[in-house]
Amino acid sequence: MPFPSSSKAFARSNCDLPDITRDWIHQRELKTRYRTDYDRDGFGVHPNVTSFTMHEEAHTKAGLVIRDLHNLGVDYARTDIPWSYQWTGLAGAKVCKPGYHRYGAAIDFTRFDWGSGHFVDTAVHGKSKRLTFRRRYLAVIATCRKHFGTVLHCNHDPDGSHWNHIHADRGRLAVAANWEYQSDTSIIQWAARDLAGVKDLAVDGDFGPKTRRAYKVLREQLGTGDIDPCASGDNFRVWLNLIGRHGIADLDAGAFRADAAMTRTAASD
Structure with a gap:
C-alpha cells in the first residue's frame, strides 16, 4: 500500500518493503526500550528491552540516525572521553491511529543514550534551562532530519502532543529545506538562538523577517554562505x-x- 500523500511536498517511499519487528536499531546490541512511566524529575522510565514493529525503510533510516549519533558522540563529545552509543527509548512505531504511524512509517523517540550519564530525554531536555541540554536535543533533531523528512518535537508541536517525544516520519523524504515547512524552519531558528546567540528568537516555524536575519547570522558563523539548504538535500x-x-x-x-570535505560527506550520508 502506498504511503498517503497530501501535497507535492510528500514523496513516494519504498512501499514494497515489508514490516519488520526488532528490539534494536542500527546494530543488534543497541537495544530499544519502551518508556513506561516518568520519575520524580520528569525523566522517562525505560525498564525493559522491547521489540517494535515498523516498516523496514523506517527501521533502516532510524538506524542511520543512531549511527550518526554514535559517530557524533565519538568524534565531538563535549568531554575528553568519547561517548559510545548504548540504547534508544521509544514510545511507539506502528500504531493503529491516524497518520504515518498506521503505515509503520513513523517512529516516536523518547531517549537517546550514550551511557555514563550522557543522554537526551525528550520529555525534559528540549526546554531545559541549561543550554548544554537544549543544544544536545537540537543535535538529535538535526540528525533525525537528515534521514526523515518530517521531525516534530517540543518546539514544533502542531497538536500539543509532542512535548515528551520526537516524532520522525517518512511521509516526506529527507529532501532540501523548505522554509514554508515549519518543521524545517524550527531547526534553523533553534540553531540561531542556541548556537549563534540570536536572543529572543521564537522557535515557532515562521520564516519571517526576524528569522531571515537570524538565518543570515547563522549562515555567516557556520561558513555556509554558498551552500543553499533549499537547493538540495545534500546542501541541507x-x-x-x-x-x-x-x-x-x-x-x-x-x-x-x-x-569541501563536509560537502562530500553530506552527499554520501
Missing part, C-alpha cells in the same frame, strides 16, 4: 551536520565551519 545535510557537531560538543556556532 551540510547544515544539519554542522548543527549536530556544535550541539553535541556544546560549542557556539563557528567552532566548526563548512568545507
Whole structure:
C-alpha cells in the first residue's frame, strides 16, 4: 500500500518493503526500550528491552540516525572521553491511529543514550534551562532530519502532543529545506538562538523577517554562505551536520565551519 500523500511536498517511499519487528536499531546490541512511566524529575522510565514493529525503510533510516549519533558522540563529545552509543527509548512505531504511524512509517523517540550519564530525554531536555541540554536535543533533531523528512518535537508541536517525544516520519523524504515547512524552519531558528546567540528568537516555524536575519547570522558563523539548504538535500545535510557537531560538543556556532570535505560527506550520508 502506498504511503498517503497530501501535497507535492510528500514523496513516494519504498512501499514494497515489508514490516519488520526488532528490539534494536542500527546494530543488534543497541537495544530499544519502551518508556513506561516518568520519575520524580520528569525523566522517562525505560525498564525493559522491547521489540517494535515498523516498516523496514523506517527501521533502516532510524538506524542511520543512531549511527550518526554514535559517530557524533565519538568524534565531538563535549568531554575528553568519547561517548559510545548504548540504547534508544521509544514510545511507539506502528500504531493503529491516524497518520504515518498506521503505515509503520513513523517512529516516536523518547531517549537517546550514550551511557555514563550522557543522554537526551525528550520529555525534559528540549526546554531545559541549561543550554548544554537544549543544544544536545537540537543535535538529535538535526540528525533525525537528515534521514526523515518530517521531525516534530517540543518546539514544533502542531497538536500539543509532542512535548515528551520526537516524532520522525517518512511521509516526506529527507529532501532540501523548505522554509514554508515549519518543521524545517524550527531547526534553523533553534540553531540561531542556541548556537549563534540570536536572543529572543521564537522557535515557532515562521520564516519571517526576524528569522531571515537570524538565518543570515547563522549562515555567516557556520561558513555556509554558498551552500543553499533549499537547493538540495545534500546542501541541507551540510547544515544539519554542522548543527549536530556544535550541539553535541556544546560549542557556539563557528567552532566548526563548512568545507569541501563536509560537502562530500553530506552527499554520501
